[in-house]
Amino acid sequence: MAGIYIHVPFCTQACYYCDFHFSTSLKLKQRVISAMKKEIVQQKKYLDNLEVKTIYFGGGTPSLIESDAIDDIYSTVQRNFILSDVIELTIEANPEDITESLVSSWEKIGINRVSLGIQAFKDQHLKYMNRVHNSNQAFHALELLTKSKIKNLNIDLIYGFPNLSDFDWEASLDVILKFEPQHISCYSLTVEKQTPLFQFINKGTYSKLNPEQANRQFLIARKKLINAGYSHYEISNFSKDGCFSLHNTNYWNKTHYLGIGPSAHSFNGTTRQWNINNNFKYCNAVENNMQHYEVEKLNRKNIINEYILTMLRTSRGIKQDWISSKMTESEYQKFNKQIEKFIDLGLIQKNDNSLSCTESGMLIIDSISSDLFLI
Ligand SMILES: C[S@@+](CC[C@H](N)C(=O)[O-])C[C@H]1O[C@@H](n2cnc3c(N)ncnc32)[C@H](O)[C@@H]1O
Ligand code: SF4
Secondary structure (H helix, E strand, O other), X not given: OEEEEEEEOEOOOOOOOXXXXXXXXXXXXXXXXXXXXXXXXXXXXXXXXXXXXXXXXXXXXXXXXXXXXHHHHHHHHHHHOOEEEEEEEEEEEOHHHOXXXXXXXXXXXXXXXXXXXXXXXXXXXXXXXXXXXXXXXXXXXXXXXXXXXXXXXXXXXXXXXXOOOHHHHHHHHHHHHHOOOOEXXXXXXXXXXXXXXXXXXXXXXOOOOXXXXXXXXXXXXXXXXXXXXXXXXXXXXXXXXXXXXXXXXHHHOOOEEEEEOOOOEEEOOOEEXXXXXXXXXXXXXXXXXXXXXXXXXXXXXXXXXXXXXXXXOEOOOEEHHHHHHHOOHHXXXXXXXXXXXXXXXXXXXXXXXXXXXXXXXHHOHHHHHXXXXXX
């Protein structure tokens, strides 16, 4: 089994916190779409005839480009890869783009999962983030999508930013729960270098984030969503009725995937590669059949550390037998000593062969994983 990720590198406006690759100029739109189709053909051997089970249009803002272009890219994938009979076909969407006719054209293409970036419901919070949409547009998009034939809906929300009171956060979650989406992603706002948010905080025009608030709001979401019947299967992800994101689990299960488009990453079991994160340079390289990506051969240490980082975030946790098969005896002894310490502190729990974070552990997950890394 394998997956394909297609990065659509355009947005209407730059959200202050975002460091994903995108351009707010649409000048190169047609050229990038053509280059992506060409890249799909160039990379047709990358997945080694593995059956593709998930295709994910992410971004950037895939809902910004015409559904004909999405269809065209999808058809190019169909012609060049072996697709499973049943696939998860996801598109990320921003609320301001959602119209009845767009949703109906997605249904016709066969899109069966939409990930909608609501982020917040109050206009003042959306303005703080520099989102394009307002609260009315968020409700309108939710109504159109829950009425549609696309039955697998994910909602993205952000917490932990100044002025989001615990009361506001609970209210946002309550609103979302009324729409009964199958999947909810709750992201703690992170301040990434080279974003306007980072500069505003440095200059003092925006307040610093408060980690205690983020922890409180993480626990509020966890409690509320679990009580509402969602499974907390990954630190930022909650799903109902087994509708976890197959695409995300590909990343955690080391499934091979191909990334198409500027900045997209690929993984084939032994190497990781990432495409040029510049639309113009990406087009030039693909058009001229030049290498448009950098490759990194993964060594044993990278593989183990990535496994710890990603699997500790999931409810399935780290498999001890996998770790022991990859580490030397002395490395494994050291690892186990560290694990025992975390178990005594109530941060890690052991269940048969698997080690996962307790609720207290989830609050300091980054420092736990870095203490477990091989250095
Ligand atoms: C990169 S966006 C792409 C999808 C779409 N354009 C949107 O904004 O929803 C995917 C998700 O990452 C979240 N995200 C990006 N940067 C983030 C940050 N610094 N902190 C928390 N969430 C972030 C976005 O808010 C969004 O929910
Ligand atoms: S969060 Fe989404 S809409 Fe905002 S800049 Fe990033 S990719 Fe674009």
